Amino acid sequence: MPKTDVFGIIGPIMIGPSSSHTAGAARIGRMTRAICPGRPRSARITLHGSFAETGRGHGTHLALVAGLLGLQPGDDRLRQSLDLARKDGLEITIGHSDLGNVHPNTARLDVIGEDGCRTTVTGSSLGGGNVVITNIDGFEVEIYGNYHTLVISHADEPGMLSRITSHLADAGVNIANMRTSRKARGQTAMTVIETDHIITPDLLEAVRALPNVESVLAVPPVR
Amino acid sequence: MQDFNTVRELVEIAEFNGKTLSEVILEYQMGTYGETRDVLVQRMRDNLEVMRESVERGLNQEEQSRSGLVGGNARKVRAALEGGTLTRGGRLVSGGPFLRAAMRAMAVNEVNACMGRIVAAPTAGGSGTLPGVLLTVAEEVGADDDDLVMALFTAGAIGMIIMENASISGAAGGCQAETGSAAAMAAAAGVQLAGGTPRQSAHAAAIVLKNMLGLVCDPVAGLVEIPCVKRNAAATAQALLAIDLALAGIESVIPLDEVIVAMGQIGRSMHESLRETAQGGLAATPTARAIEKRLAMEMPNPDGF
The missing domain is CATH 3.30.1330.90 (D-3-phosphoglycerate dehydrogenase; domain 3)
Incomplete structure (x- = not known):
C-alpha cells in the first residue's frame, strides 16, 4: 500500500x-x-x-x-x-x-x-x-488513515475472513488493503480492512453480529 | 487512471497521453481515493493560500523563535532588495529572482520556527523551498494561480515517488531527504510553470538532487532553526539554477529514479549522529553546544518531561 x-x-x-x-x-x-x-x-x-x-x-x-x-x-x-x-x-x-x-x-x-x-x-x-x-x-x-478502515477482533478460526468479507461484498464495499494478525494460534486475531467505500452503521452491525466476532470499529479517513 | 512507481513511468504516461505531470497525478489521486477534481484542486488551492500567507507573515513579523535563534532574516533581505545601495554598483550580487526566492523561503522557515502556520512541503524543515521557488518563478514567467496549483501537484508527484523509493525524513535520510527532496520537487514544478516538458522537469529534479546528495541533518540543539532556515535559502538557488539548466536543454546523465535510490542509500549509510539527532555536525560545534546549554537553563520544563 x-x-x-x-x-x-x-x-x-x-x-x-x-x-x-x-x-x-x-x-x-x-x-x-x-x-x-x-x-x-x-x-x-x-x-x-x-x-x-x-x-x-x-x-x-x-x-x-x-x-x-x-x-x-x-x-x-x-x-x-x-x-x-x-x-x-x-x-x-x-x-x-x-x-x-x-x-x-x-x-x-x-x-x-x-x-x-x-x-x-x-x-x-x-x-x-x-x-x-x-x-x-x-x-x-x-x-495509515487514508481510507475507511474496519478494525475487527475475532476468534482465530477457519472461515472468519470469508464471513466478514461476504458482508462487505453484499454491501458493495470494495477492499483496498487487508491484514490479519494474531498473538497465538487459536486465540484472538485482529483483521484490519481498508476500503474504498464508507462503512455504514448497518454493515458495522452485520459484522458485529457474526459469531466469534469480539469487537468491531469503523475508523473514517483522518484528513 | 494509471499507476506509477517511478519517475520514468510518470513521465512516460504523461508523454504518451500528451498530458502534464500534474494531470497524471491528479487523475491518479481521483482514481485512488474516489474524489472529484474540484475537491482536489480546491484542497491544493488552500495549500497555496497558506504558503502565501506564511511568506507574507515572515516578511512582516518581528517575532523571534522561542530560542531567540531565528527570526528577522527575511526582513533583512527585503530591506536590502528595496534599498539597493549596499554595493558599489548599487545592486546586490546574486540578482533579483535568486534573492527573492531565498527571501521567501527564509520567511516561511522563520514562521515555522516561531510555531506559526505553514504547509509541509514535503516536511516542515524543508517548507520554505517550494513556495520560495514557485512564487518567484511565477512572478518571472507571468504564471497565474491556476498554473501554480497545477505545479504543486507536480511537486507532490515527485515527492511521493521519493518517499516510496527513498525517504523524505531527516531522521531517516539526512537533510538531503528533506531540503534535497524539496528542491527536486520545486525544480520539477518550476520547469512546468515555465513551460518546459515533463522530461525537462525530471532532468531539473535530477540535477538539483545530485547537487544536494550527502547533506546531513545536524540541527543545533535539535531545533528546526539552525541551519534549516538558510539551507532552505540555498536550496531555492539550487532549484532555480537547475530549472534554467534543464530549460536550456541540459540533461542529467544519471536518471532521476537512480539519483533517488542513491539518495536513499546515502541516507541509510549516514551515521546516526548526522540524522536529526543533534549529536554530530554543526550540532556538535562548540558554539552549538554553548547555545544548547544556555537554552537548557533558559527554557524551563513545566510540562514534566
Whole structure:
C-alpha cells in the first residue's frame, strides 16, 4: 500500500516547527481519537526515541494532546492544548520509555474514553506529517488513515475472513488493503480492512453480529 | 487512471497521453481515493493560500523563535532588495529572482520556527523551498494561480515517488531527504510553470538532487532553526539554477529514479549522529553546544518531561 498521497507531500497545513514531531504527532492523536471515539477522559502518553529526546522543543506533547482533542495540525490552539485539555477535563500524563524495536519517532497512548472505551494505541511518524498506527491493544496493525478502515477482533478460526468479507461484498464495499494478525494460534486475531467505500452503521452491525466476532470499529479517513 | 512507481513511468504516461505531470497525478489521486477534481484542486488551492500567507507573515513579523535563534532574516533581505545601495554598483550580487526566492523561503522557515502556520512541503524543515521557488518563478514567467496549483501537484508527484523509493525524513535520510527532496520537487514544478516538458522537469529534479546528495541533518540543539532556515535559502538557488539548466536543454546523465535510490542509500549509510539527532555536525560545534546549554537553563520544563 502506498505510504502517502499527494497531500501527504504538499501538506499538511500545520503549526510548526516539525512535520514529523509536531504535525505527525497531532495526526497520531487524531487517529487515536478515531479508534477510541468520543471525548477522551484520560491519556497516558509514552514517548520513544527521538520523540522523547527532542519532543519538547518541537511541541510533540502539545501536538499529541491537540490531536486527542480533535484539533487539526494547522489549528492555532495547538500551542495551548494542555490548557484546553485541562478545561475539557482530559487528564494527561506524559512520560518516556524505550518501546523496543520501533521507528525512532513513536508514541504510545493509553486512552480512556467517555463511553468507557479503553485502548492502547502505538503510532509512528514517518516524515512529512505521515504516520502509521502499528499496534492496537497488543495487536500488530498497519493503519495509515487514508481510507475507511474496519478494525475487527475475532476468534482465530477457519472461515472468519470469508464471513466478514461476504458482508462487505453484499454491501458493495470494495477492499483496498487487508491484514490479519494474531498473538497465538487459536486465540484472538485482529483483521484490519481498508476500503474504498464508507462503512455504514448497518454493515458495522452485520459484522458485529457474526459469531466469534469480539469487537468491531469503523475508523473514517483522518484528513 | 494509471499507476506509477517511478519517475520514468510518470513521465512516460504523461508523454504518451500528451498530458502534464500534474494531470497524471491528479487523475491518479481521483482514481485512488474516489474524489472529484474540484475537491482536489480546491484542497491544493488552500495549500497555496497558506504558503502565501506564511511568506507574507515572515516578511512582516518581528517575532523571534522561542530560542531567540531565528527570526528577522527575511526582513533583512527585503530591506536590502528595496534599498539597493549596499554595493558599489548599487545592486546586490546574486540578482533579483535568486534573492527573492531565498527571501521567501527564509520567511516561511522563520514562521515555522516561531510555531506559526505553514504547509509541509514535503516536511516542515524543508517548507520554505517550494513556495520560495514557485512564487518567484511565477512572478518571472507571468504564471497565474491556476498554473501554480497545477505545479504543486507536480511537486507532490515527485515527492511521493521519493518517499516510496527513498525517504523524505531527516531522521531517516539526512537533510538531503528533506531540503534535497524539496528542491527536486520545486525544480520539477518550476520547469512546468515555465513551460518546459515533463522530461525537462525530471532532468531539473535530477540535477538539483545530485547537487544536494550527502547533506546531513545536524540541527543545533535539535531545533528546526539552525541551519534549516538558510539551507532552505540555498536550496531555492539550487532549484532555480537547475530549472534554467534543464530549460536550456541540459540533461542529467544519471536518471532521476537512480539519483533517488542513491539518495536513499546515502541516507541509510549516514551515521546516526548526522540524522536529526543533534549529536554530530554543526550540532556538535562548540558554539552549538554553548547555545544548547544556555537554552537548557533558559527554557524551563513545566510540562514534566
